[in-house]
Amino acid sequence: AQSVAQPEDQVNVAEGNPLTVKCTYSVSGNPYLFWYVQYPNRGLQFLLKYITGDNLVKGSYGFEAEFNKSQTSFHLKKPSALVSDSALYFCAVRDPISSGSARQLTFGSGTQLTVLP
């Protein structure tokens, strides 16, 4: 079975400081990993994905994430946070080898990021 954990419900960071939103995963094979962002009263927006290749993935709005196979992590990062980055962030995983119910993405519980001015 595939699963993903976001250990922090809430992350606060000052504007201009670097931010990290943590994600760890569990799959039986090599994972497909995704980050999504949800602004208030909006649907989820795709930020970035890791399928294969370079462990450092760059995505929208200056975000990046680093795939670490040994630590089974895929933390989301940004060098300098903006107030407008304040939103709910979801990590998601899929095991491409699995069939049946694992064909869909499994999402974490979300991390509320608040960037303080």
Next chain:
Amino acid sequence: GAGVSQSPSNKVTEKGKDVELRCDPISGHTALYWYRQSLGQGLEFLIYFQGNSAPDKSGLPSDRFSAERTGGSVSTLTIQRTQQEDSAVYLCASSLYTGDGYTFGSGTRLTVV
């Protein structure tokens, strides 16, 4: 269309009534998914359609929930005899193929009173 369209955006219904939620995916996207997001919760998978294959219904919480996808395009999620615990935001997403990232709609906020 340019994005995934869901209707209605908000629905208030009385306990015991049936509701239908509609999703119009991006043209050409073969995969369509329904998720449920309850207040303060993550996303709960409900059902998945891929092309003409039989849908994966493994996430549906009870037999009051059903969904269909007509002509490989528009999908309707039906909840019969709604209960207060059905109150949530119902999100639809589509993707070009199963391994791709999803494009989500803005969701339908369902409130059962």
